[in-house]
Amino acid sequence: MPPFDTEAARTRLLDAAEELFYARGIRSVGMDDIRTGAGLPLKRVYALYPAKENLVEAYLERRDVRWRARLAAAVDAVDEPRERILAVFDWLGAWFREPGFRGCAWINGFGELGSVSPAMARLARAHKQAFADYLDGLVAAAGLRADVGPQLLLLAEGAMVTAGIFGTDAPAVQARAAAAALLRPA
Known part of the structure; x- marks a missing residue:
């Protein structure tokens, strides 16, 4: 070799x-x-x-950078602020359709190791907080109430878990429809 x-x-x-x-x-x-x-x-x-834990950390850190960059690239291709929010769910649907999709690596890792590995818990929380912050930024740019961000986060995270379990992109479509309803003016 x-x-x-x-x-x-x-x-x-x-x-x-x-x-x-x-x-x-x-x-x-x-x-x-x-x-x-x-x-x-x-x-x-x-x-x-x-140690294996060092490798797990490096894997998740690298995956985090790639995942967030791919999401941002898809959203950045859209101009209208509210449509940018919906583009998150369109991107999730595309991700769910990728060959080998098994759900969210951080949710999966936290489920496996979160109670016994402080590093895993820290990495999962950091990834999810970065995603929440990203959604909050999109919400602010669209001029929406701040409480919409956490609601969108729950829709997206629920879609990830459901898609991982059922092996379908339907949760992204359903979450997008719910997000669109949230974005409609009262």
């Missing part, structure tokens, strides 16, 4: 971890599974991430 520079090895390792953790769950995947998936020696894996 050819040697890898540190950044290439880290990328391969995170790619393998993301694929395996997201598909099978964090607890069911061992470091040897990830090593095999990345094609790296176990010694190299532990040199980069001395």
Whole structure:
């Protein structure tokens, strides 16, 4: 096997971890599974991430950046402020239709480890708070009451959980319709 520079090895390792953790769950995947998936020696894996929890943190942090960037790109393609809010639900529907969709990685991880891993709980809360803040920003830009943001968050989060369980994009359509009703002038 050819040697890898540190950044290439880290990328391969995170790619393998993301694929395996997201598909099978964090607890069911061992470091040897990830090593095999990345094609790296176990010694190299532990040199980069001395403990599985370090690798889980890195995986979720990288996924957070990518997830939020993809969402923002979809929303930024829309001009009208209220339509930008609805674009969140359109994007969720597209995400739910992606091959291998298994729900929200942070909800899944929190369900698995949130009660025993302070790091997992911290990462899940940080991701969800960033999403809540993003929605609040969209609500403010649309000139809506501040209490609409938390309501939209519940619709989006409920859609994520429901889509992950039932394996359909229908929850995004339903949540979008509920959001549209929230956005209608009284």
